Amino acid sequence: DGLPEQDQARMxxxxxxxxxxxxxxxxxxxxxxxxxxxVDNFTRKTLQKQEETCVMRCAEKFLKHSMRVGMRFAELNSQAATPE
Amino acid sequence: DGLPEQDQARMxxxxxxxxxxxxxxxxxxxxxxxxxxxVDNFTRKTLQKQEETCVMRCAEKFLKHSMRVGMRFAELNSQAATPE
Amino acid sequence: DGLPEQDQARMxxxxxxxxxxxxxxxxxxxxxxxxxxxVDNFTRKTLQKQEETCVMRCAEKFLKHSMRVGMRFAELNSQAATPE
Amino acid sequence: MAANNAVGIDKEQVFGMAETEMEYRVELFNRLAKTCFSKCVDKRYKENELNMGENSCIDRCVSKYWQVNSMIGQLLSAGGRPPTM
Amino acid sequence: MAANNAVGIDKEQVFGMAETEMEYRVELFNRLAKTCFSKCVDKRYKENELNMGENSCIDRCVSKYWQVNSMIGQLLSAGGRPPTM
Amino acid sequence: MAANNAVGIDKEQVFGMAETEMEYRVELFNRLAKTCFSKCVDKRYKENELNMGENSCIDRCVSKYWQVNSMIGQLLSAGGRPPTM
Structure with missing residues (x-):
């Protein structure tokens, strides 16, 4: 807040x-x-179809999971008025 | 030891x-x-009594463990005259 | 490339x-x-012979593994012309 | 010159502490997210949506993790021992 | 003086980004190596050489890991969402 | 000016190496503590004290970990290869 402009930029x-x-x-x-x-099969060097599907679903689920956790986390953070 | 005061402060x-x-x-x-x-039960959103007990014991054991490891670690470090 | 000498040294x-x-x-x-x-046996405070052997083989295998992965990684990196 | 330097160091410390504090929050978030993913999400990945059971598990998991974080924070500061090694 | 400072900050950013980029590559390599070691190397350590089966498993593992890395990179940038949290 | 700078860089390197060395020791300690906790402490947490069996397991675990650390340190430096990737 009271920081000089230069320090704000640095922050x-x-x-x-x-x-x-x-x-x-x-x-x-x-x-x-x-x-x-x-991925658990190493008889070939390229991904098989069902491995690709699994990876994409995993990644999408993980991102949705992260967003949900992020929202809950922000709520709890804002409830904790003075967090320290 | 031989460091200028300013460097000592920085160190x-x-x-x-x-x-x-x-x-x-x-x-x-x-x-x-x-x-x-x-914690393995997610049918409620608050900790149950036995989960709380478990967490406290776990944390206390971990801290006591860390202190013991720290002591042994310091002994071994001091025995190793020139560690590098 | 075009960096001043001082910056090259810093890099x-x-x-x-x-x-x-x-x-x-x-x-x-x-x-x-x-x-x-x-290591899974804690009835003594020094390594037993077969634990030592296991540790040395493990370390050597890990290093050979790292080198092999490093070579493959470098090949893939160089194939990916513009990595970003 | 000396005063200048002292101010310089203080400012470094302020930035250093702000950075440490942010790193702490990021790590808390990452560990929480990793743990709740392991506890709540079915690893067979049959679909790309979180189902209702997974979603409510996640909400409760975050809430409980937060509680555990507070409990242990209190234990660490109560021990006269601030969270140091 | 102000210009000097601006240049100073820009240069910091360039070095900071170069460092972050290198840290990223190192972490990618380390995670890949750890994962492929777990998937491919027999933990009984009966010998100190990688056998033929382990070696070809490692090569394929690296190749597949690389593919997964690309796929997820594309997903993250396609989401309009650059890989940010 | 150039001399000034050279001194500046050297000092940075000294501080950088001291920091890296400390980070190494901290990481060694943390991994050792984590590993010995997993190997020695009963995860059912029936009490908040370490019992005699756990305590002696911890002491031996630390001692053995230290030995493994030395053995691998020697292997890495013997290989002509200082511990680099």
Whole structure:
């Protein structure tokens, strides 16, 4: 609030940087999870149809799950007036 | 030792920062572990009595465990005269 | 490429720093994995012969595995002309 | 010059703490999400929608995780021991 | 002075993004390696060499992991949603 | 000015290495603690104290983990290969 303009810019840039880093980590963890849950056959080097379907459903479910958790999390965060 | 005062302050501040970060991570991992081990029933949205008991015991055991490991770890570290 | 010399030095130093950090993490994760897979008997405080053998094989296999994955990963990376 | 430096360090600390606090929240969220996904979502992935049972499981899971987080936070600060190792 | 600062911030961002990009690749590699080790390598560790079956499993595992990575990357960018939370 | 900068970079490297070294030790401790907790502590949590069996298991687990850490450290440096990827 009372921060000088330059510091506000720096804070915004830090937040942006953390968000980018976090979304890349989420991407990595999503890939690992769906691969682990859906791919178990290594007799061929390309995905089979049902593996592809499984991966897409897994990813979509995970994203919907994240959005739902995000909403609930935000509600609880806002209820906790002074979180510290 | 031979560091200028300003650098000593910076080193101290870095250590403090790492300790804070590490203790917050420990807090997060403790919560995840005790939740995972103790909570498996999702027919209600509040913790039941025996879940609460389980969580508290889990957390206390984990902290005692950490302290014991910390002591042993320090002993081994001090035995290893030149650790690198 | 077009970076001033000073910035190139900084970039090189950053890469070196990330590589050091990553190799230490790999070391930690290798130790955890081989310990978890090979050590399960806690009636004595020193490793038994067959635990040692298991740990060494595990570590060697893991390193060979990492190298193989690294080669395949590099091939795929170079095929993906514009990775972004 | 010295005063300048002192201010410089303080500002670094403020930014450092803000960053640590944000990292903490992000990690809390990520662990919560991972845990509730494991507890609530059927890994056979027969469809790409969350069904009603999964959705209510998720809501309750988030609520309970939050409670556990508070309980352990209180334990850590009550022990005279702030959440340090 | 102001211009100087602006340049300073931009440069920080460039270095910050390069670092984030490298961290991303390292994490991708590490998760891939961990996952394929779990899927392909016999945990009894009867020898210190990877046998032929393990080696071809690893090659296929890397190839399939890469495909899954691309598929999910496309899903995330297609959703209008760049890979953000 | 150039000398000034060179000194600046060196100092950054010193701080960077000190930080990396500390992060390494913290991670070693955390993985050791996590692993020995899994191996030694009964997950039914019937009491809030560690019993004698758990305590001696923990002591031996720490000792063995330390040995494994040294063995693998030696393997990595012996291979001519410092612990790099």
């Amino acid at each position: 915004a840039s830090m937040i942006e940087h953390l968000q980018l880093r976090d979304s890349l980590r989420m991407y990595n963890s999503l890939v690992e999870r769906c691969f682990t849950d859906c | 101290a501040s870095m250590i403090e920062h790492l300790q804070l970060r590490d203790s917050l991570r420990m807090y997060n991992s403790l919560v995840e572990r005790c939740f995972t081990d103790c | 090189a130093s950053m890469i070196e720093h990330l590589q050091l950090r990553d190799s230490l993490r790999m070391y930690n994760s290798l130790v955890e994995r081989c310990f978890t897979d090979c």
